[in-house]
């Protein structure tokens with residue numbers, strides 16, 4: 071469900087024409103719909119109401135401060151993976167007691183900052199991390215709350231780069247070692263064992279891998295709970311898939327039907343860490359056609375957004391619908407027979423710089439405005455300055471209003487941290 075719609079011959083975000091946004095802020099530009107973000111939070115909450123979950127939005131999906139404020143106002147907590155993300159969510163007014171800290175390589179100083187901020191818990195991923203965190207907490211005379219991230223060895227059937235819950239990935243501890251590690255945590259004075267966590271991957275579009283993973287962590291948590299009464303949370307991670315191509319992604323209720331009974335049977339509270347499912351379809355990237363050209367048998371549409379602005383197609387062969395902003399809505403998928411397949415590419419000097427391959431498109435030409443859909447998650451956050459390109463602005467729409475929640479970078483921003491004339495200093499060995 072999203073609030074991007076073609077009507078009266080052009081594409082709108084909520085009640086604002088995308089063409090107007092492009093006129094105001096230029097292209098490329100990211101546009102987000104507040105209403106869509108709120109809708110998805112509500113849909114999760116409603117489906118899982120029976121267990122009243124703590125929804126910790128995964129900040130890595132989209133960390134814009136404007137977006138984070140929408141989420142904070144919608145009452146979510148946050149899943150962070152760095153002190154940078156913590157800084158952002160605290161700036162957006164997050165309640166620290168609704169923050170969980172994940173990640174396979176937290177530094178001691180990040181642990182210290184998170185303890186100072188008073189976060190809810192650390193999702194701890196290895197034996198050595200337990201040692202380091204215990205030391206940091208002890209040195210501060212604090213007790214750190216810990217969930218053990220286990221690797222339930224479930225195949226999430228998604229792209230291999232975003233599959234995290236199988237043996238042989240770097241994430242979590244093998245579930246067989248989870249109990250022993252949990253008992254070490256429970257026996258360490260500066261640590262408190264509060265739960266079990268897993269996250270099996272991203273863009274998962276079937277219920278079954280989640281059900282298997284939750285069943286496994288529920289079993290472990292139940293065993294631990296028998297003699298460790300501080301255990302109160304099950305954290306199932308994120309990973310709910312969205313529609314990129316068509317309307318086919320499971321409804322929240324389908325996930326809930328499988329997962330809620332498993333959680334209820336444990337008597338524990340549920341945390342979830344959804345990212346993409348909340349913001350993915352709430353965003354589009356606006357881009358203009360610079361020119362078209364023919365190479366061999368192919369028609370290339372060269373647009374002003376490249377892999378530095380939106381990396382998913384290049385990195386994961388991610389599919390994003392692309393369609394002109396002015397004109398009619400695209401035909402249903404598979405019904406584009408009359409259109410010529412084109413490669414939509416960016417200006418970056420890499421063959422891998424493409425937004426779409428062999429994509430049937432109407433006859434677009436110089437200056438035409440296009441929208442790259444479902445770009446709200448892992449879009450701007452993965453943007454870079456490669457080829458010395460300024461990162462695009464971000465615009466948040468609510469009803470018939472828009473706010474520029476991040477401005478376009480300038481040429482000065484590109485060289486801000488360079489010190490080309492830095493004097494060489496003698497370095498004594």
Ligand code: LLP
Pocket residue numbers: 128130131149172173232269271272273307308309310343344345346347382386447448
């Ligand atoms: N929790 C943990 C511990 C995670 O590592 C992630 C995502 C999430 C939650 C949120 O997952 P989501 O609900 O968004 O699927 N850049 C890739 C996706 C990487 C996901 C990394 N971890 C992409 O563009 O597809």
